[in-house]
Amino acid sequence: MKKTITICLFIITNFSFSQTRTITGVVKDVTTLLPVESVSISLIDSNIGTISNEEGKFRITLPENSKAINFSHLYYKLETHVLKGNETEIEIFLEPKSFVLDEVVINQKPxxxxxxxxxxxxxxxxxxxxxxxxxxxxxxxxxxxxxxxxxxxxxxxxxxxxxxxxxxxxxxxxxxxxxxxxxxxxxxxxxxxxxxxxxxxxxxxxxxxxxxxxxxxxxxxxxxxxxxxxxxxxxxxxxxxxxxxxxxxxxxxxxxxxxxxxxxxxxxxxxxxxxxxxxxxxxxxxxxxxxxxxxxxxxxxxxxxxxxxxxxxxxxxxxxxxxxxxxxxxxxxxxxxxxxxxxxxxxxxxxxxxxxxxxxxxxxxxxxxxxxxxxxxxxxxxxxxxxxxxx
Known part of the structure; x- marks a missing residue:
């Protein structure tokens, strides 16, 4: 019975914290200033997350005591944004990853x-x-x-x-x-x-x-x-x-x-x-x-x-x-x-x-x-x- 009650409480309160704040913003490429789509946005040390849309825009609701947010993308360097004061709107600039050029890799398998x-x-x-x-x-x-x-x-x-x-x-x-x-x-x-x-x-x-x-x-x-x-x-x-x-x-x-x-x-x-x-x-x-x-x-x-x-x-x-x-x-x-x-x-x-x-x-x-x-x-x-x- 206790297990069932605990699970029900989890489902009901999955996104309901006693004190929360909502962060909205946009993610852009630091060199082109164009929006970056499908950026994974997550709270550090938590399973909470979302992604940016085609315009690079996002919204994420966090516990009030949250310290930082990670921004990750397959072709960009990981960016960790440390939250400041009571900010609720942020603009994030991601730096493209640097891949080694002209490197020939021989695969033994098709x-x-x-x-x-x-x-x-x-x-x-x-x-x-x-x-x-x-x-x-x-x-x-x-x-x-x-x-x-x-x-x-x-x-x-x-x-x-x-x-x-x-x-x-x-x-x-x-x-x-x-x-x-x-x-x-x-x-x-x-x-x-x-x-x-x-x-x-x-x-x-x-x-x-x-x-x-x-x-x-x-x-x-x-x-x-x-x-x-x-x-x-x-x-x-x-x-x-x-x-x-x-x-x-x-x-x-x-x-x-x-x-x-x-x-x-x-x-x-x-x-x-x-x-x-x-x-x-x-x-x-x-x-x-x-x-x-x-x-x-x-x-x-x-x-x-x-x-x-x-x-x-x-x-x-x-x-x-x-x-x-x-x-x-x-x-x-x-x-x-x-x-x-x-x-x-x-x-x-x-x-x-x-x-x-x-x-x-x-x-x-x-x-x-x-x-x-x-x-x-x-x-x-x-x-x-x-x-x-x-x-």
Missing amino acids: GKTLLEEAVDASKSKLEKSLLLTTYYREFINVDSKYTNFSDGIIDYYVKRKNGASDLYVKQSRTFDLKDENASEREKAILSVNLNDVRKAVSNAYSFKMVAQILKSDKYNFGVETKSETGGSSIEIITIEPKENLEDEFIYEGTVTYDFKTKLILDINLRFSPEHKKYSVIHNILIAKVKFNDIVRRASFKIDGDKYVMIYSQVKSNVYLKFGKKINNTFESLCDITTLNYKEGEFDLDKSKKYKESSLFTNGNKYTEEFWKKYDVILLNDAEQKIINTFK
């Missing part, structure tokens, strides 16, 4: 084998028995017009190393463009399952798209080693389609991993532009579907002896014919950011486990303006304008 080893090492290191508190959001665009948005604070209880999770939606909100086709659009979206909120973590943990590529014989794999002047190194696997392929569902992009640990740090994959013309219409359940584009991004962080997912994003562009009213192109953007995590085994209330495939189904269920209070990835100016059109 790129595909190196990537297989990185996937195996990463899968084995990702923790199970982990409670990930996340911010999840999803945009739907139909024929170049935004029609739906949802976001929420979701706890994923990861029980197995493949990322299989129970999820508990703590708070959520939704916006829908109300017109005569609104209900048909919702049915269409659910029929092809553009994004399954239940699988948002497991898809990242399983390295699903990378695994599909590795099972295929249709790719070439290049290897580039980048060594910092301080001694640490990363390896970048470049994935390219072989020549003369006339297939659909062909990808290209990069996977970056830490040279020493073989742990994957960054995934950036998408449909090969040269092969989109080979996409054809498929029959899925009662719908006809053509996949025009898919983009997959994910970031992982080595946190001491821990290895955790910090960000995952899927963009998809799909033509969909469904019933008599839906004959449209749907574009979906779905991303999930880890805000906090806690290890252990948890006796959660299974009756409250979320079982729907879409967060839209949960509707508006919130007790506070979580999108303003918690360490969510901030909407950029263009995205905020989209939200305003729904009001």
Whole structure:
């Protein structure tokens, strides 16, 4: 009984400190002064964190006695900002990492084998028995017009190393463009399952798209080693389609991993532009579907002896014919950011486990303006304008 009470208190007070302060700011490249996206921002000696958006902007809420914040990025030097007095707005300038130039590194193994080893090492290191508190959001665009948005604070209880999770939606909100086709659009979206909120973590943990590529014989794999002047190194696997392929569902992009640990740090994959013309219409359940584009991004962080997912994003562009009213192109953007995590085994209330495939189904269920209070990835100016059109 005491254990259950303690866990419930943890979930309820996960972001509620007796005294807190919120820091907002922007992260820029010190040389170009341009904003830096996807910077991992975390409180030192804590699992609390967030990331910067496309405009380099961020917000993080900290205990009042917090001393410093770390700013880390794959291609920039770690920056530690010591908090001063009662400051609540900061501007951070990151210095690009200096990599050793003209260094030839001979790999005895082919790129595909190196990537297989990185996937195996990463899968084995990702923790199970982990409670990930996340911010999840999803945009739907139909024929170049935004029609739906949802976001929420979701706890994923990861029980197995493949990322299989129970999820508990703590708070959520939704916006829908109300017109005569609104209900048909919702049915269409659910029929092809553009994004399954239940699988948002497991898809990242399983390295699903990378695994599909590795099972295929249709790719070439290049290897580039980048060594910092301080001694640490990363390896970048470049994935390219072989020549003369006339297939659909062909990808290209990069996977970056830490040279020493073989742990994957960054995934950036998408449909090969040269092969989109080979996409054809498929029959899925009662719908006809053509996949025009898919983009997959994910970031992982080595946190001491821990290895955790910090960000995952899927963009998809799909033509969909469904019933008599839906004959449209749907574009979906779905991303999930880890805000906090806690290890252990948890006796959660299974009756409250979320079982729907879409967060839209949960509707508006919130007790506070979580999108303003918690360490969510901030909407950029263009995205905020989209939200305003729904009001």
